[in-house]
Amino acid sequence: MSKVVFQKTKALTDKEFSFCAGCAHGIIHRLVAETIEELGLLDQAIGISPVGCAVTNYNNFNCDMVQAAHGRAPAVATGIKRVLPDRIVFSYQGDGDLASIGTAEIVHAAHRGENITVIFINNAIYGMTGGQMAPTTLVGQKTSTSPFGRTVEHSGMPIRMSELLATIPGSAYIERVSVHNPLHVRKAKQAVKKAFQMQMEKRGFALIEFVSTCPVNWGMTPKDALKWAEDKMLSYYPLGVFKDITKEAQE
Amino acid sequence: MAKLMMKGNEAMALAALKGGCKAFFGYPITPQSELPEYLSRHMKDYGGVFLQAESEVAAINMVYGAASAGIRAMTSSSSPGVALKQEGISYMAGAELPGVIINVMRGGPGLGGIQPSQADYKQVTRGGGNGDYYCLAFAPETLQETVDIIKEAFALADLYRNPVMIAVDGLIGQMMEPVDVDRPIPDYDLPEKNWAANGTMGKRERNIVNSLYLKPVELEEHSLRLFKKYQTMKEKEQRYEIVNGEDAEIMIVAYGTMARICRSAIETLREQGVKVGLLRPISIWPYPEKAFDELSPTVKGLLTCELSTGQMIDDVKIANRGRLPIGFFGRTGGMLPETEEIVAAVLDMLKELRHE
Amino acid sequence: MPKGRIEVATDRCKGCGLCIEACPLKLLELDKNTLNMKGYQPMRIHTPDKCIGCANCAVMCPDVVITVYRLD
Numbered sequence: 001m002s003k004v005v006f007q008k009t010k011a012l013t014d015k016e017f018s019f020c021a022g023c024a025h026g027i028i029h030r031l032v033a034e035t036i037e038e039l040g041l042l043d044q045a046i047g048i049s050p051v052g053c054a055v056t057n058y059n060n061f062n063c064d065m066v067q068a069a070h071g072r073a074p075a076v077a078t079g080i081k082r083v084l085p086d087r088i089v090f091s092y093q094g095d096g097d098l099a100s101i102g103t104a105e106i107v108h109a110a111h112r113g114e115n116i117t118v119i120f121i122n123n124a125i126y127g128m129t130g131g132q133m134a135p136t137t138l139v140g141q142k143t144s145t146s147p148f149g150r151t152v153e154h155s156g157m158p159i160r161m162s163e164l165l166a167t168i169p170g171s172a173y174i175e176r177v178s179v180h181n182p183l184h185v186r187k188a189k190q191a192v193k194k195a196f197q198m199q200m201e202k203r204g205f206a207l208i209e210f211v212s213t214c215p216v217n218w219g220m221t222p223k224d225a226l227k228w229a230e231d232k233m234l235s236y237y238p239l240g241v242f243k244d245i246t247k248e249a250q251e
Numbered sequence: 252m253a254k255l256m257m258k259g260n261e262a263m264a265l266a267a268l269k270g271g272c273k274a275f276f277g278y279p280i281t282p283q284s285e286l287p288e289y290l291s292r293h294m295k296d297y298g299g300v301f302l303q304a305e306s307e308v309a310a311i312n313m314v315y316g317a318a319s320a321g322i323r324a325m326t327s328s329s330s331p332g333v334a335l336k337q338e339g340i341s342y343m344a345g346a347e348l349p350g351v352i353i354n355v356m357r358g359g360p361g362l363g364g365i366q367p368s369q370a371d372y373k374q375v376t377r378g379g380g381n382g383d384y385y386c387l388a389f390a391p392e393t394l395q396e397t398v399d400i401i402k403e404a405f406a407l408a409d410l411y412r413n414p415v416m417i418a419v420d421g422l423i424g425q426m427m428e429p430v431d432v433d434r435p436i437p438d439y440d441l442p443e444k445n446w447a448a449n450g451t452m453g454k455r456e457r458n459i460v461n462s463l464y465l466k467p468v469e470l471e472e473h474s475l476r477l478f479k480k481y482q483t484m485k486e487k488e489q490r491y492e493i494v495n496g497e498d499a500e501i502m503i504v505a506y507g508t509m510a511r512i513c514r515s516a517i518e519t520l521r522e523q524g525v526k527v528g529l530l531r532p533i534s535i536w537p538y539p540e541k542a543f544d545e546l547s548p549t550v551k552g553l554l555t556c557e558l559s560t561g562q563m564i565d566d567v568k569i570a571n572r573g574r575l576p577i578g579f580f581g582r583t584g585g586m587l588p589e590t591e592e593i594v595a596a597v598l599d600m601l602k603e604l605r606h607e
Numbered sequence: 608m609p610k611g612r613i614e615v616a617t618d619r620c621k622g623c624g625l626c627i628e629a630c631p632l633k634l635l636e637l638d639k640n641t642l643n644m645k646g647y648q649p650m651r652i653h654t655p656d657k658c659i660g661c662a663n664c665a666v667m668c669p670d671v672v673i674t675v676y677r678l679d
Binding site: 001002003004005006007008009012016017019020021022023024025026027030181182185186215221222223226 | 612623627663665666668670676679
């Protein structure tokens with residue numbers, strides 16, 4: 001007698017992920033898809049694909065998908081959610097999409113308290129375009145456009161989006177998570193679930209920031225990349241809940 | 252139906268509501284701010300969504316979203332704001348999404364001025380964003396025509412699954428004229444939006460709204476399909492008016508506000524016995540090339556009149572196919588010509604033509 | 608009698624090795640004798656009898672290639 005304790009969710013299509021070997025994007029897509037299936041949201045879900053490594057994830061999430069211009073996903077999500085408020089609208093965005101070109105759109109979606117769920121992938125680099133510096137690149141980190149290492153004088157300190165968005169009243173739930181080992185992957189899934197539940201309960205804007213990896217552009221093996229994320233990124237990007245409107249209501 | 256005396260921007264807003272617009276996203280910019288203001292008050296009466304976006308960029312992307320969800324959506328702006336929307340418009344064309352964009356043109360380039368202008372002609376008709384696409388574009392003259400065409404624009408956008416641009420100017424936006432907002436528009440047999448990404452609800456296969464085609468073979472196929480649509484628009488959507496053309500020696504070619512001023516000039520000239528007529532494009536994309544094949548054999552020259560330093564004149568040259576001499580009269584930067592200036596320009600052109 | 612069993616869609620495996628790190632009993636390795644359709648050495652479980660069906664491997668797998676069963 002055997003029972004399945006883990007299988008691929010039907011919220012993912014059969015299409016393989018386009019990501020590099022060992023890239024955490026795959027783990028995170030799976031968590032989002034599993035959450036959508038487990039909460040019974042697949043039929044009402046409309047996802048928004050970014051520009052970045054995840055640009056073709058409209059091929060992978062097994063629901064209606066809309067591909068958006070770079071950074072504009074929160075505005076596209078707003079357009080959809082405002083006209084179809086009972087659908088579950090989510091976006092999946094990288095650090096270029098959300099923390100660089102799309103900063104106005106994400107700030108204002110949070111500011112308006114748009115009832116959407118945003119999955120934000122922070123891997124401190126621009127993967128898709130070949131490893132350029134991101135606003136989230138760490139000080140001293142070498143990338144193809146910071147070949148001598150990022151300096152504060154030239155580029156400023158890296159941007160902490162979760163902390164920033166948590167200051168905005170319209171944010172209902174902001175949490176930063178990691179996927180560097182199975183324990184953290186399981187915890188991250190709880191956060192994703194929370195973020196979708198916020199939408200189901202119409203509480204406002206929810207965002208989960210994932211500290212993630214880019215093995216190829218960091219020049220590391222997938223295993224070493226997870227270690228680097230754990231050792232170097234978590235001290236600057238601390239894990240935790242930065243905003244929880246349900247907790248505040250209880251206080 | 253009774254006529255209302257309305258300000259242009261407000262008439263356009265009401266026309267959109269009458270045309271079935273159920274979502275408006277916009278941003279304030281002179282000279283069209285009264286349009287979003289009107290909709291902020293009245294959209295709820297029509298059960299739609301109004302949202303002032305954080306920028307013109309965000310607004311067009313909200314239109315993209317609402318349109319993806321199968322809803323009739325619109326945005327409006329003026330020249331510099333429409334420049335910001337070009338990315339979003341290109342995405343809409345590439346993803347085959349319907350939507351209406353109103354450009355209340357003002358002086359440019361850059362921040363320019365706030366007075367009326369037609370210096371966005373190229374931006375409107377040459378597809379200001381990237382790639383092989385066009386917007387169906389109309390340039391009405393009176394508030395009545397504007398209202399009628401905006402109502403029809405929503406149906407045309409749905410019919411072709413393409414953005415439709417309405418190019419008016421600050422004069423039209425700010426003026427007051429009587430309008431009947433309930434005039435019927437042509438009946439269009441519109442298919443269901445079974446392509447929309449509005450949630451499968453367990454009832455159908457999933458839909459994807461997308462403009463990315465990484466394989467060149469597929470992108471070419473897609474572009475050729477769009478091209479066919481534009482060919483159909485070229486065949487079916489050329490709109491124009493010819494006034495006083497039967498015996499004209501000079502045809503003024505002008506649209507929108509410039510055409511209105513030219514009408515006064517034509518009256519003056521006709522009183523003086525000058526045989527002048529008006530070829531008024533109503534669609535500026537597709538450009539009404541057919542009209543140039545219908546000109547009376549009496550026509551000796553074309554005088555292109557624009558509120559710019561000359562943009563539509565290129566389309567006049569293309570449509571003319573080298574047959575007739577082409578002259579140009581323009582005012583720009585927000586300046587509007589006096590009737591006398593146009594009269595003088597026509598007379599000058601006639602003099603030149605007679606000396607040759 | 609193993610407590611768990613895994614199935615691996617070997618042609619979808621990219622040999623990234625995250626599952627190998629994740630297995631608490633170190634039961635997994637890259638199959639040095641095989642190249643899958645992608646040209647990777649896919650994962651294999653070298654001691655299936657010890658599998659406890661904890662699913663840590665599947666939880667870390669970015670390509671969802673692993674199905675995990677618990678056996679009674």
